[in-house]
Amino acid sequence: MTVDPRFERSVHRWLRAYPRRWRRERAAEVTALLADLAGPDATRLSAGTVVGLVRAGWATRLRTRPPLRHVLAYRLIDRRVPAPYRGWVSDDIEGEGSPLRVLLNVAVVVAVVSVLLPLAIGDRPHTLSGGSLSAVFAMSLGFLLRGSRVRRARGRKHLVPEAGEELTSETLLFGWVLRDRLTARGTTGLLIVGLATAALAALAACLAAPTALGAASCGHSCVATVSAGRDGVPVPLTVALVSAVALGGLAGLHARATLRRLVPLRPVQHSRRLVAPTPRHRAIVLVLTAGAVGIAWIEGTGRVDLFFSVAVAVAVLLALPALVVAWRVARTGPDDLAFVDVWSIVSTGRLPRVDAVEEGLVPALLATD
Known part of the structure; x- marks a missing residue:
């Protein structure tokens, strides 16, 4: 059965509620199933199906997310998370939300330096000068320009199993892959x-x-x-x-x-x-x-x-x-x-x-x- 491209785009749009690793493994199967259920003339998902997908997707995200203590240790001191949550780490390193987190981190630093610290010492919030704006710009761009080399380094630290660790179907190792080109x-x-x-x-x-x-x-x-x-x-x-x-x-x-x-x-x-x-x-x-x-x-x-x-x-x-x-x-x-x-x-x-x-x-x- 040929799936209408508009219907396929609609499915892929709402499947983004699911984790990236889940979409990579099951998106094609779910798209074909929803197309069969919707009929040949459907061009988009119904409202009820959308609500069900979003609710189930976020439930899957919450169920497969590490406990808060592991998330904080990973975010703050770059500590490895336990093996059952390596898929979450893989999504974090390769996922689409990484640039947003970079910009949010820069915004938090700016807010702390220019607003919270002056308020803590009884001063008024500071207006960013030209030099400060240049520093913010350079810091944001520097973080975003970190390319595949940095991601590979993080993958080696957080995703490759340690010696003696049991291999599972979700375990990742380094091998030869096709080169991505834009x-x-x-x-x-x-x-x-x-x-x-x-x-x-x-x-x-x-x-x-x-x-x-x-x-x-x-x-x-x-x-x-x-x-x-x-x-x-x-x-x-x-x-x-x-x-x-x-x-x-x-x-x-x-x-x-x-x-x-x-x-x-x-x-x-x-x-x-x-x-x-x-x-x-x-x-x-x-x-x-x-x-x-x-x-x-x-x-x-x-x-x-x-x-x-x-x-x-x-x-x-x-x-x-x-x-x-x-x-x-x-x-x-x-x-x-x-x-x-x-x-x-x-x-x-x-x-x-x-x-x-x-x-x-x-x-x-x-x-x-």
């Missing part, structure tokens, strides 16, 4: 949204920023920042932006010709698995875009001299046309096109290399065969 279509679309937002903010800052900043005395031990309005856009800035637009257009034409010539000639990738951008990738783009918008706001309102917004605007205007071309090629091109293929072809003008398998976690019974 899809070209989803990744280029995500980058276009982020870069376009950053470009609009940077261009607004370039047009609205005051032309001069200075300091003036406002009394004893008082210095005020003074900004002067600007009459029109400076000629050097106009030349830089127009040149970036022209060069970006030429880069887009070159990228289109190169992609059309080399995409059909790509080597077959047997050791690759295409995946859509994960929440971690979306969070990275979100943090970078928020940083660019924040810098544009600071410079556009005259708090600091205009510099970074010009660099961001020029860089985005140079890169955005080629990225749009890559997105169009990915949208109409082969389904197995990865973002790394597009990047390799556009940046080097050569065919991408053949991927090799990489080390990853696999079920113990499979890893020992």
Whole structure:
């Protein structure tokens, strides 16, 4: 029986109430069963089925979650949890909620330093300065950029069984797995949204920023920042932006010709698995875009001299046309096109290399065969 794609998306959306490991093992079976029960014309789940799935999913999460003392020890001092809860740890390391926890941890640190500590000593909450905001931005981005190497290290510590530990069907060991590559279509679309937002903010800052900043005395031990309005856009800035637009257009034409010539000639990738951008990738783009918008706001309102917004605007205007071309090629091109293929072809003008398998976690019974 062929399942309507709309019905399948509806099932997958509500199955997210279940743990990731449960969905990985049973999602296809449950989808087929629900499709049989709903009938061939169903395009989405009924309200009663949705309520039942969500209730059962959260019950499964609570039932398979470690006791609070183990969760706190794992979160606070990075201690291993008992073997029966290794599946929960695997979901925590590889799951979609990891970026959100990173940003929440940063928010908690900021709240403690800027609000709770001043209140504890009888002071007023502190307003974050530019340096503090930069530190928060760098800390968030640094945590999010920790890639597969860090996840493998955490997997070795928390998931691989210790010597003498009995192997079960849920035990994981390190073995050779297919290399994950981001899809070209989803990744280029995500980058276009982020870069376009950053470009609009940077261009607004370039047009609205005051032309001069200075300091003036406002009394004893008082210095005020003074900004002067600007009459029109400076000629050097106009030349830089127009040149970036022209060069970006030429880069887009070159990228289109190169992609059309080399995409059909790509080597077959047997050791690759295409995946859509994960929440971690979306969070990275979100943090970078928020940083660019924040810098544009600071410079556009005259708090600091205009510099970074010009660099961001020029860089985005140079890169955005080629990225749009890559997105169009990915949208109409082969389904197995990865973002790394597009990047390799556009940046080097050569065919991408053949991927090799990489080390990853696999079920113990499979890893020992």
